[in-house]
Amino acid sequence: MARTVLTPREQDFPQWYQDVIAKAELAENGPVRGTMVIRPWGYAIWERMQAAMDARIKAAGARNAYFPLFIPESYLNREADHVEGFSPELAVVTHAGGKQLEEPIIVRPTSETMIGEFMAKWISSHRDLPLLLNQWANVVRWELRSRIFLRTTEFLWQEGHTAHTSEAEARAYARRILLDAYADFLRIELAIPVVPGRKTRRERFAGAVNTMTVEGMMGDGKALQLGTSHEFGQNFAQAFDITFTDAEQQSRLAWTTSWGSSTRMLGGMIMCHGDDDGLRLPPRVAPVQAMITVIKDGDGAPAAVAAELVDGLSAAGVRVELDDRTDLPYGRRAVDHELKGIPVRVEIGPRDLVDGQVTLVRRALGIKTPCPVADVVSATVRALADDHDQLLTEAERFRDDRTADVTTVGDAIEAARSGWARIPWRLLGETGEDELAAQGVTVRCLVHPDGRVPDTDDAAAEPDLVAIAARAY
Amino acid sequence: MARTVLTPREQDFPQWYQDVIAKAELAENGPVRGTMVIRPWGYAIWERMQAAMDARIKAAGARNAYFPLFIPESYLNREADHVEGFSPELAVVTHAGGKQLEEPIIVRPTSETMIGEFMAKWISSHRDLPLLLNQWANVVRWELRSRIFLRTTEFLWQEGHTAHTSEAEARAYARRILLDAYADFLRIELAIPVVPGRKTRRERFAGAVNTMTVEGMMGDGKALQLGTSHEFGQNFAQAFDITFTDAEQQSRLAWTTSWGSSTRMLGGMIMCHGDDDGLRLPPRVAPVQAMITVIKDGDGAPAAVAAELVDGLSAAGVRVELDDRTDLPYGRRAVDHELKGIPVRVEIGPRDLVDGQVTLVRRALGIKTPCPVADVVSATVRALADDHDQLLTEAERFRDDRTADVTTVGDAIEAARSGWARIPWRLLGETGEDELAAQGVTVRCLVHPDGRVPDTDDAAAEPDLVAIAARAY
Structure with missing residues (x-):
């Protein structure tokens, strides 16, 4: 959008x-x-x-x-x-x-x-x-x-x-x-x-x-x-x-x-x-975790439901805000909430309410689902916990997909075009590190294959050390 | 001490x-x-x-x-x-x-x-x-x-x-x-x-x-x-x-x-x-509200009671710390806690414990009272609430005692030797203010007699304005 x-x-x-x-x-x-x-x-x-x-x-x-x-x-x-x-x-x-x-x-x-x-x-x-x-x-x-x-x-x-x-x-x-x-x-x-x-x-x-x-x-x-x-x-x-x-x-x-x-x-x-629609905020640091959005308020029913949901979510410990600026186009407000990365959006319009429903929009996953008014609080609490896990899993998968195990400086430079290279430190050494640096690729850190933080940077003492090489900010 | x-x-x-x-x-x-x-x-x-x-x-x-x-x-x-x-x-x-x-x-x-x-x-x-x-x-x-x-x-x-x-x-x-x-x-x-x-x-x-x-x-x-x-x-x-x-x-x-x-x-x-023994912290901003102090730990009973009180006070929402440095002289530790202004000190020694008692010391009031171990939590919570009120009341009384109503610049300067002068603004005026200033006394503010904040500094518009004059930091 x-x-x-x-x-x-x-x-x-x-x-x-x-x-x-x-x-x-x-x-x-x-x-x-x-x-x-x-x-x-x-x-x-x-x-x-x-x-x-x-x-x-x-x-x-x-x-x-x-x-x-x-x-x-x-x-x-x-x-x-x-x-x-x-x-x-x-x-x-x-x-x-x-x-x-x-x-x-x-x-x-x-x-x-x-x-x-x-x-x-x-x-x-x-x-x-x-x-x-x-x-x-x-x-x-x-x-x-x-x-x-x-x-x-x-x-x-x-x-x-x-x-x-x-x-x-x-x-x-x-x-x-x-x-x-x-x-x-x-x-x-x-x-x-x-x-x-x-x-x-x-x-x-x-x-x-x-x-x-x-x-x-x-x-x-x-x-x-x-x-x-x-x-x-x-x-x-x-x-x-x-x-x-x-x-x-x-x-x-x-x-x-x-x-x-x-x-x-x-x-x-x-x-x-972040994605092409803007920020995606990890729920635990989001200043606003749920935005209750009144799309259109014909007969006052949406506003009443919105007020009720704000209270219910607050009581459940969710940081919630109300967007009832129905004089502004709804699309513009939705774009703004997406840009700002607010994790959950609850859209309330007169039409859905006829069936006792509202729409729950989850920013992290980009999905919209109808939700009975009575279930909004529990669904939001679940969504916030789940979105954190989803963001973490997605980032882990992305990182792993973009990480290549290599054994030569040339392959490390190649891998660093799109992600990270993992290369045994005993093969790379400080000379190889200098060669990488000349191409704008740096050793970000040395790690043990099992993730432990090394005690030295001495490949003789810790022969299994792996260098993670990448371009960096 | x-x-x-x-x-x-x-x-x-x-x-x-x-x-x-x-x-x-x-x-x-x-x-x-x-x-x-x-x-x-x-x-x-x-x-x-x-x-x-x-x-x-x-x-x-x-x-x-x-x-x-x-x-x-x-x-x-x-x-x-x-x-x-x-x-x-x-x-x-x-x-x-x-x-x-x-x-x-x-x-x-x-x-x-x-x-x-x-x-x-x-x-x-x-x-x-x-x-x-x-x-x-x-x-x-x-x-x-x-x-x-x-x-x-x-x-x-x-x-x-x-x-x-x-x-x-x-x-x-x-x-x-x-x-x-x-x-x-x-x-x-x-x-x-x-x-x-x-x-x-x-x-x-x-x-x-x-x-x-x-x-x-x-x-x-x-x-x-x-x-x-x-x-x-x-x-x-x-x-x-x-x-x-x-x-x-x-x-x-x-x-x-x-x-x-x-x-x-x-x-x-x-x-x-503050007083001559050091700081007296208002309880609501005290980083440590109660210091559990083991005076001497003969048979381990004081330490056990101390641990129990730390838990009990924490559970009651009191910010509590333990001082069990029995290798340091007790007097030196007490002086330090007084200097730092910790509101409540609970002293635990083997002697009092025989009677199931400890000593509660309240920094704001400077009083020491024996207290049954079982009552320490509730007595501390009460003391913290009460000490705030006591500090406020004491400061109010001090301020009122040291504030004099005067009508001349000379009397205002005299009153400002030890406190504040209240002088009608229509009598003082900007000329009088300059005379005060020449003696190092400034008009701190203008107020209405009932405490309201004035809308102007114009004595013609608000004839009941009072100037508070004092020496200031």
């Missing part, structure tokens, strides 16, 4: 993505290069995502805090690798309060250095560890080629930073966040079947000894990194002097981790589940 | 305030001038405040969105009064992506101009109105004399911006937020009995035609502005070209409002309820 509104995905996927964002009123570009305005519909989805992610982070024992936006330039010079990774992306405040500043100020691209500084101050004894901190904040990385949600000059994220007494504990915690927070959230709330894995040395975060990732396949077969979790070993603790006295009164360096996920996940959700 | 830890309030109120913030681990100064780090305990309180305020804002029909941190310098020149109000406070980004920028970028001190720009874009018909937007964000205003929570270079806030078809509707909405969101939140969640009123012309927000405020009295008798709501008339609509076509197809200018509340409310909560 909405097919004329959006550029079809097959024709031009990036244009389709932009169209969806604009027509579903999710976001638009801000006036300063690469910035974005997140509109109410987009932000309401983000709020639900944020709440669900926050609950998982708190369940993992981390506590929220807030650190300043402004970082003294000198902080960034403490960890050489780290600053090198960021310097071309920095925004710098040189004037404030009507004067030139003595020391320029960096607008945070991440808070590693700031939080490292305070960890050093707050930690003295092993009793202060683990210190598990998280913050929800905006960060700024200057982008020349921005794309809303995927790569913007300013974005919203959470960044966790933790310090531990041992390497084993830090390692376990970084994995716990990767699996129990990120992978679980993406699967259970966003219906995105991500692959958790380990980055190769080439793709590692600046300053980290290990970067882990969760990768999702988008509707064009490309990969999107949806969250990362890093172990820093003792590098950051060394640079920021994060030490503790152990039970034997010895001073020791802490082991630190950091991990982040961002508004980029909104982009992933759009590109994983 | 904690009296040795903090500077007494009578001795040095500002120092006491700083001590509480440090010792209760609420926040500390950031490395860049005037910035702050909100530590986990402070942030957990803020999160509860934010949730309760957000619910009220949504109940008033506003929808959350997110606008960029960075504003092109040119935007600020559109509304001359507005930019003049802010220019000495601006932080300016001049370099980004490794280059000098062609146009400098302002780090938002507020988003009026940014949101005005987008409102103009999104509004075309009267059907698009009212447009009710809110955002939770960080803003930056360069401060030379900062004080944590009260006046910081960067702070967290919500800013609402709305556009309406008529002056009456805009006026009603600005009042609705002032009363149903701000005043209600401060009273019902923070137990702060604020006075809602109208600012005089002198104290009005730059560019506004009317600024309304909610003012609270702090423990030293000074006033703190805890939230403001502004009507802009058509000034902003004019500057940003926010127009709509009405039902008769005529193009008309919209009427806009804006309103904000911030982390400053945390400062207000501390200064309204």
Whole structure:
């Protein structure tokens, strides 16, 4: 029905993505290069995502805090690798309060250095560890080629930073966040079947000894990194002097981790589940799960039934809204609800009501079925649960169909035209990785065939490692 | 018990305030001038405040969105009064992506101009109105004399911006937020009995035609502005070209409002309820409402009772935590819980347990009573409800005791040494207001004797107006 509104995905996927964002009123570009305005519909989805992610982070024992936006330039010079990774992306405040500043100020691209500084101050004894901190904040990385949600000059994220007494504990915690927070959230709330894995040395975060990732396949077969979790070993603790006295009164360096996920996940959700009619919202994060739509209200009966259904659905815990704008053409309203991805639409018109029926439209499956008024609440509750599973299954099937097992660089490049290549890491190696990169194909992560996250990126130590290679956002 | 830890309030109120913030681990100064780090305990309180305020804002029909941190310098020149109000406070980004920028970028001190720009874009018909937007964000205003929570270079806030078809509707909405969101939140969640009123012309927000405020009295008798709501008339609509076509197809200018509340409310909560032992948290925003404290665990009986009480209180909806660090001196732990303001402490030691009793300590009232184990849950639930009322009543009594009705500028200045002066506005007038200001006393707001918020600041039109004059933060 909405097919004329959006550029079809097959024709031009990036244009389709932009169209969806604009027509579903999710976001638009801000006036300063690469910035974005997140509109109410987009932000309401983000709020639900944020709440669900926050609950998982708190369940993992981390506590929220807030650190300043402004970082003294000198902080960034403490960890050489780290600053090198960021310097071309920095925004710098040189004037404030009507004067030139003595020391320029960096607008945070991440808070590693700031939080490292305070960890050093707050930690003295092993009793202060683990210190598990998280913050929800905006960060700024200057982008020349921005794309809303995927790569913007300013974005919203959470960044966790933790310090531990041992390497084993830090390692376990970084994995716990990767699996129990990120992978679980993406699967259970966003219906995105991500692959958790380990980055190769080439793709590692600046300053980290290990970067882990969760990768999702988008509707064009490309990969999107949806969250990362890093172990820093003792590098950051060394640079920021994060030490503790152990039970034997010895001073020791802490082991630190950091991990982040961002508004980029909104982009992933759009590109994983969207279709040519617009967004398809995973029901658990849909701000409106059911839209009760009065098509035409002849004798007042549709409006009465609509009010009754709004009450019934609300009482059943469904987030429901009423669209009774019968002065607007029905088709236009339906197109709008489809574009916005509202999971269930209940259409009420005088004609069907004669038989005591309404029409239930399920966005995820694109099916319309008549439904007795008395069954609408239970049918909607069932549909919402089922649609989540359907979206997840569909995405899994799509990913598996578009993933090829290969053994040569040439075949990997070929497979990456439409999807992902799986290639044994011992066959590919860092040389093969460079050859792929020259063709715009990257190793998204290393995994074990059974899905476990590798302990190393050393094919000698873990000979069964598989590299997942793809083009990526 | 904690009296040795903090500077007494009578001795040095500002120092006491700083001590509480440090010792209760609420926040500390950031490395860049005037910035702050909100530590986990402070942030957990803020999160509860934010949730309760957000619910009220949504109940008033506003929808959350997110606008960029960075504003092109040119935007600020559109509304001359507005930019003049802010220019000495601006932080300016001049370099980004490794280059000098062609146009400098302002780090938002507020988003009026940014949101005005987008409102103009999104509004075309009267059907698009009212447009009710809110955002939770960080803003930056360069401060030379900062004080944590009260006046910081960067702070967290919500800013609402709305556009309406008529002056009456805009006026009603600005009042609705002032009363149903701000005043209600401060009273019902923070137990702060604020006075809602109208600012005089002198104290009005730059560019506004009317600024309304909610003012609270702090423990030293000074006033703190805890939230403001502004009507802009058509000034902003004019500057940003926010127009709509009405039902008769005529193009008309919209009427806009804006309103904000911030982390400053945390400062207000501390200064309204804190005592010489530290913070006293209003129970509804306390991250931990009851601390089950094992004093000493001889035979394991205290630990068993503690576990049982944690379960029982959780089941009753109380936010409860267990302190079983019996290897630390009990006194030190108690001092810490008092400093942090945890409303109820349940002390469990082997001695009392012989009689089947524990000790209930109520922070707000400073009383300790023995309590049978079986009654702890119900006694705690009652105490939490009661403590809120007690804090509110105490603050009301304090405010009323420290408020004097006067008729001369001299008496007002005298009254403002220890509290607030109420003086008829027709007697004071703008000349008297200037005389007060010369002595560091400002008119916090104008009110009607019955508490209503005035429609004007014109003593001829509303002869019974009363000015509340005080020293303020």
